[in-house]
Amino acid sequence: MDAMPQAAPAKAVDGSRLLIVDDDAAFGQRLARAMEKRGFVTDVAESAQDAGHMAERNPPDYAVVDMRLGDGNGLEVVERIRRRKPDARAVILTGYGNIATAVTAVKLGAVDYLAKPADADEVFSALTREVGERPEPPENPMSADRVRWEHIQRVYEMCDRNVSETARRLNMHRRTLQRILAKRAPR
Structure with missing residues (x-):
């Protein structure tokens, strides 16, 4: 499979479309409110199917996608978004992280891979980080x-x-x- 084009450098988020895909509705809504306060226009999908339809109708500039969804895999959602909009910046969230899926996520075009629970500041930083800019290591990593x-x-x-x-x-x-x-x- 060919690698997807690399995401464009981070840009101003005012009015940029953000698609949040998470089967935990409460988490999705909380994250959407937090991202709206930071200037995004958000859409929330609770399934891979809904996210796919949203991405086809109006591809987002940014996406935050849970790895495991009730009806599919978040990697498929990222791939679908990037096919419609190659410069979209996507972040994968997961409570089940491992190296193989992190590598696959990056190959499919995700700009970062964050472990749940991730807060809105971490998500915003990952979405808007310049290409090539490295994230700061955590001050207090979890045991x-x-x-x-x-x-x-x-x-x-x-x-x-x-x-x-x-x-x-x-x-x-x-x-x-x-x-x-x-x-x-x-x-």
């Missing part, structure tokens, strides 16, 4: 225990706080999960 705890919490919320279903998805004993959930978040 491995904290990353694990965040992942468990996310799966727990995806399962509507159902301990048995969460334990099944995490391949973990229910009592072990209950003990983890009862503790405070590690630093």
